[in-house]
Amino acid sequence: MMDLAARLAELDRLGLRRRRRVLDGPQGSRVRIDGRDYLSFASNDYLGLAGHPALAEAARAAAAEVGTGAGAAHLVTGHHALHDRLEHELAGFVGLPAGLLFATGYMANLGVVGALVDRHGAVFADKLNHASLVDAARLSRADHQRYRHNDLDHLEQLLRASTAQDKLIACDAVFSMDGDLAPVPELLALAQRYDAWLYLDDAHGFGVLGAGGRGILEHYGITRPDARLIYLATLGKAAGVSGACVAGSADLIEWLVNKARTYVYTTATPPMLAAAASASLALIAGEPARRRHLARLIARLKAGAAGLPWSLLPSETAIQPLLVGGNREALRLADGLAERAILCPAIRPPTVPEGTARLRISLSAGHDEADVDRLVAALAELA
Structure with missing residues (x-):
């Protein structure tokens, strides 16, 4: 029989263990997760309609x-x-x-x-x-x-x-x-x-x-x-x-x-x-204005991230991956953002290839420009 405890410990060692968070309230650009409030860049609610x-x-x-x-x-x-x-x-x-x-x-x-x-x-x-x-x-x-x-x-x-x-x-x-x-x-x-x-x-x-x-x-x-x-x-x-x-x-x-x-x-x-x-x-x-607003947010994030030590992958969509590299480094960056009440998930293998761990920044029409600026400022501070 498979030793599940040992396998889980190995996932911990590799920085690959995943844990669920508990959402309390509606999905949106601001969420309450595990009893704490966050600015969220962690959903696929691209038009801000999940809580409409x-x-x-x-x-x-x-x-x-x-x-x-x-x-x-x-x-x-x-x-x-x-x-x-x-x-x-x-x-x-x-x-x-x-x-x-x-x-x-x-x-x-x-x-x-x-x-x-x-x-x-x-x-x-x-x-x-x-x-x-x-x-x-x-x-x-x-x-x-x-x-x-x-x-x-x-x-x-x-x-x-x-x-x-x-x-x-x-x-x-x-x-x-x-x-x-x-x-x-x-x-x-x-x-x-x-x-x-x-x-x-x-x-x-x-x-x-x-x-x-x-x-x-x-x-x-x-x-x-x-x-x-x-x-x-x-x-x-x-x-x-x-x-x-x-x-x-x-x-x-x-x-x-x-x-x-x-x-x-x-x-x-x-x-x-x-x-x-x-x-x-x-x-x-x-409501096409939702898509126009989202396009402006994408452009603002790209401009703000230009000076960071990590690069955004080429994407014109609401999915803006920030390439970090190592699993633990990506986790530390995500944890640093979480300490600043910003939620942005670290994506690691096997979801992405080895050596390409990243933050998957998901923008939404529910965000405003100040939200993007806050994320960029937090990343610059952590850099």
């Missing part, structure tokens, strides 16, 4: 009308009119024919990949993909081929050499620990050339990228639906709720309804969450 009263009211009203639980899987009696409405709204919002709700983005990735490729197929995955895409490829039993980060030539070499029956290119649209973007138009061209699916996990781009917040496709001006394109929008980040929606062709969605195991064999999410997500979608579309 309109979302809470939509959920409350729906709960009062239809209750809290769905009570069954979607394919039994759990598919509520609120779920159905949200699927149509989200698909239309991102410009694709149809959509399908999943309980989480993780479950969506496992379900989609497993439904489209098996041991006769191949998944071509960016080396910096999120763990959920890595696990999806492994569990599908397909040939899992990883290409160098955003290296289109390497990807094409792998596609050209593959004899797989079905091919699927899978990648993050915005890479969660680096904040950079996938070259989507070029990836779509390769998918067309080599008769492959292109699956984009836009967890960190939906709601934020594009003038209308429609995500990575709008950012690149991709307006014509392509049957090989599969798009994932996560609803627990910029949208401020929970769950995920996969969008694509009508045939794709019908196939997933029948074959995506993480959709078929689980209870539907509470309808009140779908109501809250619909309210969020209206705010994302109707």
Whole structure:
């Protein structure tokens, strides 16, 4: 039997042990964690919607009308009119024919990949993909081929050499620990050339990228639906709720309804969450000032961090990673900020490669310029 105590002690020695914090109150730019108040740069609430009263009211009203639980899987009696409405709204919002709700983005990735490729197929995955895409490829039993980060030539070499029956290119649209973007138009061209699916996990781009917040496709001006394109929008980040929606062709969605195991064999999410997500979608579309404010904060952080001994990775998104290097050094820096009532997580291996531990600074439209200045001043003091 595994000696768990010894394994945990080894994690402590390596500076890799993770511990949960307890949030008391709403998520936002200011939070109460473990009984202490912090200025937070530690969430994915990019538009400041997680604590928005309109979302809470939509959920409350729906709960009062239809209750809290769905009570069954979607394919039994759990598919509520609120779920159905949200699927149509989200698909239309991102410009694709149809959509399908999943309980989480993780479950969506496992379900989609497993439904489209098996041991006769191949998944071509960016080396910096999120763990959920890595696990999806492994569990599908397909040939899992990883290409160098955003290296289109390497990807094409792998596609050209593959004899797989079905091919699927899978990648993050915005890479969660680096904040950079996938070259989507070029990836779509390769998918067309080599008769492959292109699956984009836009967890960190939906709601934020594009003038209308429609995500990575709008950012690149991709307006014509392509049957090989599969798009994932996560609803627990910029949208401020929970769950995920996969969008694509009508045939794709019908196939997933029948074959995506993480959709078929689980209870539907509470309808009140779908109501809250619909309210969020209206705010994302109707309040572009949130994205403009976020862009100003990103520029202010970049300017303020220019003189620090640690460098920000190249990112134009709300994810601004400050590269530190060593695990313990990153932890000490995060602890120093925490002592100054600023919360900013230290990200260490295996989430990022060895020697690239960092602070993952997450900006939100809920921050103001003074918040960014306070963070920069604290980092300068710790330097």
